Amino acid sequence: MIRISIDAMGGDHGPSTTLPGLARVAERRPDARFLIYGREDEVRPVLAKLPKLEAVSEFHHCEISVRMDDKPSQALRQGRWKSSMWKAIEAVKNGDADVCISAGNTGALMAMSKFCLRTMASIERPAIAAIWPTVRGESVVLDVGATIGADAHQLIDFAILGSAMARALFDIERPSVGLLNVGVEEVKGQEEVKEAGRILREVGLKSIDYHGFVEGDDLGKGTVDVVVTEGFAGNIALKTAEGTAKQIAQYLREAMSRSFLSKMGYVLAKGAFDFLREKMDVRKINGGVFLGLNGIVVKSHGGTDDEGFAAAVELGYDMAKGKLRERIEAELQQFHGRLRPRAKDDDVTVAAGK
Amino acid sequence: MIRISIDAMGGDHGPSTTLPGLARVAERRPDARFLIYGREDEVRPVLAKLPKLEAVSEFHHCEISVRMDDKPSQALRQGRWKSSMWKAIEAVKNGDADVCISAGNTGALMAMSKFCLRTMASIERPAIAAIWPTVRGESVVLDVGATIGADAHQLIDFAILGSAMARALFDIERPSVGLLNVGVEEVKGQEEVKEAGRILREVGLKSIDYHGFVEGDDLGKGTVDVVVTEGFAGNIALKTAEGTAKQIAQYLREAMSRSFLSKMGYVLAKGAFDFLREKMDVRKINGGVFLGLNGIVVKSHGGTDDEGFAAAVELGYDMAKGKLRERIEAELQQFHGRLRPRAKDDDVTVAAGK
Numbered sequence: 174m175i176r177i178s179i180d181a182m183g184g185d186h187g188p189s190t191t192l193p194g195l196a197r198v199a200e201r202r203p204d205a206r207f208l209i210y211g212r213e214d215e216v217r218p219v220l221a222k223l224p225k226l227e228a229v230s231e232f233h234h235c236e237i238s239v240r241m242d243d244k245p246s247q248a249l250r251q252g253r254w255k256s257s258m259w260k261a262i263e264a265v266k267n268g269d270a271d272v273c274i275s276a277g278n279t280g281a282l283m284a285m286s287k288f289c290l291r292t293m294a295s296i297e298r299p300a301i302a303a304i305w306p307t308v309r310g311e312s313v314v315l316d317v318g319a320t321i322g323a324d325a326h327q328l329i330d331f332a333i334l335g336s337a338m339a340r341a342l343f344d345i346e347r348p349s350v351g352l353l354n355v356g357v358e359e360v361k362g363q364e365e366v367k368e369a370g371r372i373l374r375e376v377g378l379k380s381i382d383y384h385g386f387v388e389g390d391d392l393g394k395g396t397v398d399v400v401v402t403e404g405f406a407g408n409i410a411l412k413t414a415e416g417t418a419k420q421i422a423q424y425l426r427e428a429m430s431r432s433f434l435s436k437m438g439y440v441l442a443k444g445a446f447d448f449l450r451e452k453m454d455v456r457k458i459n460g461g462v463f464l465g466l467n468g469i470v471v472k473s474h475g476g477t478d479d480e481g482f483a484a485a486v487e488l489g490y491d492m493a494k495g496k497l498r499e500r501i502e503a504e505l506q507q508f509h510g511r512l513r514p515r516a517k518d519d520d521v522t523v524a525a526g527k
Numbered sequence: 528m529i530r531i532s533i534d535a536m537g538g539d540h541g542p543s544t545t546l547p548g549l550a551r552v553a554e555r556r557p558d559a560r561f562l563i564y565g566r567e568d569e570v571r572p573v574l575a576k577l578p579k580l581e582a583v584s585e586f587h588h589c590e591i592s593v594r595m596d597d598k599p600s601q602a603l604r605q606g607r608w609k610s611s612m613w614k615a616i617e618a619v620k621n622g623d624a625d626v627c628i629s630a631g632n633t634g635a636l637m638a639m640s641k642f643c644l645r646t647m648a649s650i651e652r653p654a655i656a657a658i659w660p661t662v663r664g665e666s667v668v669l670d671v672g673a674t675i676g677a678d679a680h681q682l683i684d685f686a687i688l689g690s691a692m693a694r695a696l697f698d699i700e701r702p703s704v705g706l707l708n709v710g711v712e713e714v715k716g717q718e719e720v721k722e723a724g725r726i727l728r729e730v731g732l733k734s735i736d737y738h739g740f741v742e743g744d745d746l747g748k749g750t751v752d753v754v755v756t757e758g759f760a761g762n763i764a765l766k767t768a769e770g771t772a773k774q775i776a777q778y779l780r781e782a783m784s785r786s787f788l789s790k791m792g793y794v795l796a797k798g799a800f801d802f803l804r805e806k807m808d809v810r811k812i813n814g815g816v817f818l819g820l821n822g823i824v825v826k827s828h829g830g831t832d833d834e835g836f837a838a839a840v841e842l843g844y845d846m847a848k849g850k851l852r853e854r855i856e857a858e859l860q861q862f863h864g865r866l867r868p869r870a871k872d873d874d875v876t877v878a879a880g881k
Contacts, residue, residue: 199584201795242716308777320708321717355672355762363675363759380612393774406760408709412743413764417771420747424806425663425779435799442792447784452778458705 174204176271177486178264182257184265184276184475184482191276192219194224194482201483202490208264210235210257213240235260239281241475248281249288258282262289265468267411271493274460274486276473283319283463284473288468290352294504298323298466299459299473300331300404302338303411304488307395311349313339314392314400317461325368327399328352332373334464335399336381341495345398347380351387353402353410365403378503448490460485462492469498497499528558529847530625531840533564534864536611538630538829545630546573548836550580555837556817556844562618564589564611587616593635595829602635603642612636616643619822625847628840629813630775630827637673637817637826644820649859652677653819654685654758656692657765658812658842661749667702668746668754671815679722682706682755686727688818689753690735691858695849696842699752705741707756708765708790716740719757732860733851769821809869814839816846825853 177198181191186213198205207230209216218236220227235257239248251258264270266289268458275282283299291297300316313335316323323331332350339348352370354362359370366386373383384397389410392400402410429439439446451457460480463470469492473485531552535545543566552559559586563570570588574581589611593602606613612631618624620643629636646653654670667689670677676683686704693702706724708716713724720740727737738751743764746754756764783793793800806810813835817824823846827839835867 303690308774321709353763355675355759389763389768390770390773392767393770400762405709409707409756409760410763410767413746413767414743414771416747417768417774418742419662419744420662421772421775424803426736428803429796431799431802435766435796436796438792438796440792441592441795442789445789445792448785449778449782452782476530519635 174206174492176206176208176269177493178261178433179210179486179490180210180258180261180273180275180277181209181216182235183282184473184477185241187211187238188219190477190479191482192216192223192226193479194486195230195480196223197483198486198490199226200485201228205229205490207231208233208261208270210260210264212236212238218223218519233260233477238353239277239285241278243278243281246282248278249284252281252285255287257344259285259289262286262468262470263349265470266290272469272471272489274471274473274482274489276477276482276485278475279318279461279472281472286463286466286468286470289352290470292465293467293501293505295508296330296334296465297327299463300332300334301461302335303461304342304463305392305400305411305414306458309395309457311343312392312395312398312400313342314402314407314411315464316402316404316407318413319463320405321403321405323365323367323477324404328369328403329372330398330465330485331401332381333367333378333504333508334501335401337501338462338464338492338497339398340380341492341497341500343398348398349382349384350401351384351391351397351398353392353400353406354386354388357386357388359386369401374397375468378508380507390430429464431490452470457484460488462488464501469493528560529556529844530560530562530623531843531847532562532615532627533840534612534615534627534629534631535563535570536631536853537590537636538827538831539595540786541814542570542573543567544831544833545836546570546577546635548834548840549584550577551833551837552840552844553580553798559583559840559844561585562587562615562624564614564618566590566592574674574748578658578879583858593631593639595632597632597635599634599638601635601828602632603638607642613639613643616640616822618823619824620644626825626843627703628825628827628836628843630829630831630836630839632829633672633815633826636824637765640817640822640824644824645823646819647821647859649853649862650684650819652684652792653680653817654688655815656689656818657815658696659746659754659765659768660806660812661747663749665812666746666749666752666754668756668762668765669694669818670756670758670759671765672758672868673817674758676759677757679719679721679726681759682719682722683726684804684819685755686723686735687732687858687862688751688855689755691849692816692818692846692857693752694734695846695851695854697752701736701751703736704753704755705738705745707746707754707760711740711742713740723755729768732862734861752770811838814842816842819857823847
């Protein structure tokens, strides 16, 4: 049984999207159980129409919900201890849930997660990891926007966190890890990235196959299982890729509606276009995973539909099933002290949402 | 008449690609004249087969050529004063050419360009600008890899350089300019970016329509005419977009060869696919423009074919015709002292190729 806590109020559409999403998961993952947090008057009516979901769920009323445009500090001040977002996170802290999912605003969710769960003892800063579709399958890319900038040791933390996630999700013994840079030669790039590369090469971690530097075009190629970068470049890479995919989809639509013949061709090749749409479906890869905290939190895209929300919930399910948190703890213990003693940073400021 | 100096030896294929590329330009731009630099034994035989090009060209033998894997320092040491790359750049310095094109290695070309042409009096560091295809047309994006990192004032320099380029190429009176960031709110992002935004808003430059922050997905949307960022994030964004386009092209190929019907559909819609291919043709947007030096240098992709090289040459032609350099000088003079006094930095180290 996997226990999943849900902030039902998060996202642009709230319970009208999150609950139908959960219903899909309930159907596809019979051993999932849900702890649902939200406003009674909004959740109950929707839940009542989804009896199969209701049967595997426990609902908890929360008066307060964090708004999509709340600043992290504001959300913390107003929503701490009592909002649906806080309660869902707290369920993980208290051991009532294995993983928490919210489509609420990223900055608030990260600030509350940090405040409630705290960063792991040997980690300085958490990261947000994304699943990146590649021509070879999928990769883990982090940090895609938890914090701006990272020193060499934080990049190495990200490498350890990301490779534990790759192991939990992709069932790879020793994931290959690359550092995102502007060239593959050792002499190029940011000083922090070069230093992290030097350390990773020298230390020779048993559970990481350190590949070296990778460039932006290696993301789509799937050159490595895990791509490590700081949050500014990572966020820009992620959004640039999403934007490019949308741009090409628009070109394709324009191209296919240009003439009678191309429209005919589109009809004949509809199966192929469905396949392509499936490949490019961003809903399927919805979900940013907060790593480095004492508990796993998954951020769903706020604007997604129920299928997209279901994908984020299933990502959380898979990671709980793959014992991601236990893996990370074991890894870190193994490496602890090997690289350096660390200072703990428990402040709740989150660059992504300052 | 536009006079163009060419390093014929640059690129993966040297004169066998660069000269046929020039021949295309000679056909399409009758008022272009070429100063060709390279090894006699390699250039002469190819040139002899292209009489129309030969008629509008002046060839100069250079014993030395910079290799694609030469380090910038090595290239400078061995190729300064005498290599085909140096001579082509020097032609711009001496006023013999209006613009210089090379497909040689970026680090070496930037190091030599800086050393030979020097940065403009009121500019601290040069940038490489790329033409970015968008759903609305084209944008200028800079810096895509000249240097790592940039402070607020350097970002503002880039905004001025980039908007002058947009004016020269797109014929826009007052280009809109955005700063690439991880969110559009004023409180988000790198300190340097926030400060640059504050200054741009306060100073209110007459020739720039400052839009505010933009995110990675705004690149493909064409939200602004000019996107400003530092070289690390810019290079990663550029290569991520290229990689994503290739990835989707591969998905499309796979999709279209899946079944008999989809193959039939492909045949019927061939015109549409040709249109799409045209839209996605990276050769058509080949050429990184070095801005901020006392002269315009265009870097062509090293691995491109003759049509791609021709596109880079024509980009240089268009900018010379659009009086880019004069525009930049006029702009800078206008702004000079308005923002701050500047320190001049003439060292030749180039982060992109250190």
